[in-house]
Structures are given as C-alpha cells and as structure tokens.
Amino acid sequence: MPKYDTALFVGGTRFIGRHTVEAFLDAGYAVTTVTRGEHDDPFADRDGVENRTGDRTERADLAAARDAVEPDVVVDFVGLHPGEVRAATDVFADARYVYVSSGSAYAPGDVPMYEDETPLHPCEPEQEGDDTAETYGPRKAECDRAVFAAAAEGVEAMAVRPMLVQGPHDYTERFGYWVNRVAEHGEVLVPGDGGSLLHRVYVADLARALLLVAEEGEPGEAYNAADRSAYSLDRSLELIADALDTDVTPVHASERELAAHGVEPTDISLYTPDPMLVSTGKLAALGWEPTPPPASVAETARAHVDAGVTGPDESLDRVTEEAVLAALGDE
Structure with missing residues (x-):
C-alpha cells in the first residue's frame, strides 16, 4: 500500500x-x-x-x-x-x-x-x-x-x-548519439582521452x-x-557495445586535432572538460539503490536502437567525424 x-x-x-x-x-x-x-x-x-x-x-x-x-x-x-x-x-x-x-x-x-x-x-x-x-x-x-x-x-x-x-523515451537523444555511433560504426570519435566524467x-x-x-x-x-558509480565516455562505449553484442574502437582526438576540422570538444554529446560528480549519500540514506550501469545502459541502448534514435539535431555529423578519423589515421 x-x-x-x-x-x-x-x-x-x-x-x-x-x-x-x-x-x-x-x-x-x-x-x-x-x-x-x-x-x-x-x-x-x-x-x-x-x-x-x-x-x-x-x-x-x-x-x-x-x-x-x-x-x-x-x-x-x-x-x-x-x-x-x-x-x-x-x-x-x-x-x-x-x-x-x-x-x-x-x-x-x-x-x-x-x-x-x-x-x-x-x-x-x-x-x-x-x-x-x-x-x-x-x-x-x-x-x-x-x-x-x-x-x-x-x-x-x-x-x-x-x-x-x-x-528509454529520452527525447533529448544525448546518450542516443553514442548508442547510434556504436550500433552503426566500428570506429567512434571521442574527444580528449575518453575519460570525461559526467555523472x-x-x-x-x-x-x-x-x-x-x-x-x-x-x-x-x-x-x-545519480548512479553510485560514475563512468567515462570510453566506458560508456564499452557498455553499449556489450549490450548490443558488437565491437567498438574509440579514437581519441585532442582539442587541436578537432579544431583543425572546426570542431570543439563540447560539440560532441556528453563531453565535459571537468568532472561533474555529485554525492549521493543523502538519497542512499533513505534506502535508494540505483541499477548497476551494465544493466541500465543495456536497457537504454536496446530501447534507443529499437526507436531509431540517432542523436540531437545539433550533434556532430558523421561526415565531419569521418574526416577527423581519416586525418588521425594518416598521422
């Protein structure tokens, strides 16, 4: 009751x-x-x-x-x-x-x-x-x-x-950007060293x-x-790939390498230059226990794929992403 x-x-x-x-x-x-x-x-x-x-x-x-x-x-x-x-x-x-x-x-x-x-x-x-x-x-x-x-x-x-x-049902599609990249492409461009932490x-x-x-x-x-354990962009890709039973290769690009193609790191969904983390002790004290990330990401990833989510309209387009990937591959 x-x-x-x-x-x-x-x-x-x-x-x-x-x-x-x-x-x-x-x-x-x-x-x-x-x-x-x-x-x-x-x-x-x-x-x-x-x-x-x-x-x-x-x-x-x-x-x-x-x-x-x-x-x-x-x-x-x-x-x-x-x-x-x-x-x-x-x-x-x-x-x-x-x-x-x-x-x-x-x-x-x-x-x-x-x-x-x-x-x-x-x-x-x-x-x-x-x-x-x-x-x-x-x-x-x-x-x-x-x-x-x-x-x-x-x-x-x-x-x-x-x-x-x-x-599921996230109309902002910010996490859906990464799900789509993993689902559709073997290589995914990741700003910085992949360690960006956004709780x-x-x-x-x-x-x-x-x-x-x-x-x-x-x-x-x-x-x-927030989740009891935060995870990076690179870890997000791993969890999504596990959920979709596929492989993904993150390709890291520095601010300078992105700028050569007119891209700022913050143009890429969910990237934050500084860690953004919160304490969750007060909510836990009430008895709240969040779902472990492997399970929550798996549910989210499968729902986004089923719904055909591709990411926000202002997301980095794949053509530009592939140009950056190609340039990095030539170095």
Missing part, C-alpha cells in the same frame, strides 16, 4: 514524468497529470491515470487541478522559472511537493557536489524570466531556493537534483527516487540523484 493515495504531476507524459507515473502506479497511487496537451499522452487509456489540460504558468489552472484532485503528493517536472515554483508551492501548500531540479543548479568547482555544502549558482532578477541555456543553472538554483523558502513557511516542499538523465542517472532509478522523496523526504531538503 502507498504511504499516500493521490499524486498530481505537473507535466508527466514525456520522459522523466512518464517513468515516474509508472513508479507511482506500481506503488498503488491514483495519478493525475496536468499538461498543455501538446504531446501524445501515453497514459490516455490507462486505468489509474487521468489527465487535465492546463498551463503550469497559469496559477488558476494549477488551483483548478488542486481542487479537482486534492492531491497528497505533487511532483513538479516542468518548473523552469522561480516565479512558477513560488506559485506552485503556494497553490499546493497542503500537499507534499517535490520539485524536479537539476545538478546544473550547483556553481561549478566542487568535486563531488554536496547538497548542503556546495554553493548554488546566484540568479540575478533579470535572469529569472529568461529562457536561454546560459541561465538554466541559475534559474534552477533560484527555484530550489523558492522550495526552501516555502519549507521554512511550513510547506512540505523538497527538491531532487538529477544529473544527466538517460533511459548520470538511469531514468527508472530517478522515478523511484522521486517516489521515495515524496514519501520519506524531509521538507526543506535537496537530494542528489
């Missing part, structure tokens, strides 16, 4: 939300999603799930959903601006509110990043309403501060900070983390969500 009965999801029909709906259903909750109706609803004919059309930027829509559902738990997947989170924590002040934040809320520098020690990005007033990628981290940080402020006023509000999320979390594990925090989390707290 679930600890509570009803859950309302602000968002919930695409990637993270889709898996979280499943986790809450499995736990016995009645689930309602609030979406603008711009994407297909995978739960349209599913018992135990209802959908309400509404815009999370409209306070009246949130209040109408609250009054109709009277939720015990609210999970907010799509809060991108601090004002939206301030409104949501007010509207849902009588529920346990879980905000899906991001590891990007942390100011860079610490390795690993700790919830209660690592500074968050500052957020200037003019950044709060911005929609550019450059202000994403500051906005998420300010959203977290809105959660903490609400908790200080008695709202049972918490934040979960996932790192790079990967798994990841498997989407089904994140869904269980959100359920756990909703039921057991402490108001006013943030919880990092």
Whole structure:
C-alpha cells in the first residue's frame, strides 16, 4: 500500500514524468497529470491515470487541478522559472511537493557536489524570466531556493537534483548519439582521452527516487540523484557495445586535432572538460539503490536502437567525424 493515495504531476507524459507515473502506479497511487496537451499522452487509456489540460504558468489552472484532485503528493517536472515554483508551492501548500531540479543548479568547482555544502549558482532578477541555456543553472538554483523558502513557511516542499538523465523515451537523444555511433560504426570519435566524467542517472532509478522523496523526504531538503558509480565516455562505449553484442574502437582526438576540422570538444554529446560528480549519500540514506550501469545502459541502448534514435539535431555529423578519423589515421 502507498504511504499516500493521490499524486498530481505537473507535466508527466514525456520522459522523466512518464517513468515516474509508472513508479507511482506500481506503488498503488491514483495519478493525475496536468499538461498543455501538446504531446501524445501515453497514459490516455490507462486505468489509474487521468489527465487535465492546463498551463503550469497559469496559477488558476494549477488551483483548478488542486481542487479537482486534492492531491497528497505533487511532483513538479516542468518548473523552469522561480516565479512558477513560488506559485506552485503556494497553490499546493497542503500537499507534499517535490520539485524536479537539476545538478546544473550547483556553481561549478566542487568535486563531488554536496547538497548542503556546495554553493548554488546566484540568479540575478533579470535572469529569472529568461529562457536561454546560459541561465538554466541559475534559474534552477533560484527555484530550489523558492522550495526552501516555502519549507521554512511550513510547506512540505523538497527538491531532487538529477544529473544527466538517460533511459528509454529520452527525447533529448544525448546518450542516443553514442548508442547510434556504436550500433552503426566500428570506429567512434571521442574527444580528449575518453575519460570525461559526467555523472548520470538511469531514468527508472530517478522515478523511484522521486517516489521515495515524496514519501520519506524531509521538507526543506535537496537530494542528489545519480548512479553510485560514475563512468567515462570510453566506458560508456564499452557498455553499449556489450549490450548490443558488437565491437567498438574509440579514437581519441585532442582539442587541436578537432579544431583543425572546426570542431570543439563540447560539440560532441556528453563531453565535459571537468568532472561533474555529485554525492549521493543523502538519497542512499533513505534506502535508494540505483541499477548497476551494465544493466541500465543495456536497457537504454536496446530501447534507443529499437526507436531509431540517432542523436540531437545539433550533434556532430558523421561526415565531419569521418574526416577527423581519416586525418588521425594518416598521422
């Protein structure tokens, strides 16, 4: 039996939300999603799930959903601006509110990043309403501060900070870029020495983390969500190749070698010049155990191949990649 009965999801029909709906259903909750109706609803004919059309930027829509559902738990997947989170924590002040934040809320520098020690990005007033990628981290940080402020006023509000999320139905296709390269090509271009470390979390594990925090989390707290063991780009290729029963040869290229072809290392999906790692002890203390990477990568890789995922539109194109590979082979 679930600890509570009803859950309302602000968002919930695409990637993270889709898996979280499943986790809450499995736990016995009645689930309602609030979406603008711009994407297909995978739960349209599913018992135990209802959908309400509404815009999370409209306070009246949130209040109408609250009054109709009277939720015990609210999970907010799509809060991108601090004002939206301030409104949501007010509207849902009588529920346990879980905000899906991001590891990007942390100011860079610490390795690993700790919830209660690592500074968050500052957020200037003019950044709060911005929609550019450059202000994403500051906005998420300010959203977290809105959660903490609400908790200080008695709202049972918490934040979960996932790192790079990967798994089936990932519309960003960032990990799918590498799956496609391994599935289709024997040689794959990898920036640097292949040791780039960007902490990841498997989407089904994140869904269980959100359920756990909703039921057991402490108001006013943030919880990092990431695999217990981080793995490099090279290790990612090995795990994907194992899952697809194929072979792959990573070919490493320096910044200079890439620049000769007009490519920056950060043009290549999931590359980070500095390690981005978080501590996961707080979530583990609640009883959370993530899936081992060989199993989670295998599930993800097979799902991406079945779905025909090739990578983001802005990914490094294969023609340029092959030109770099050819040049490296001639050296």
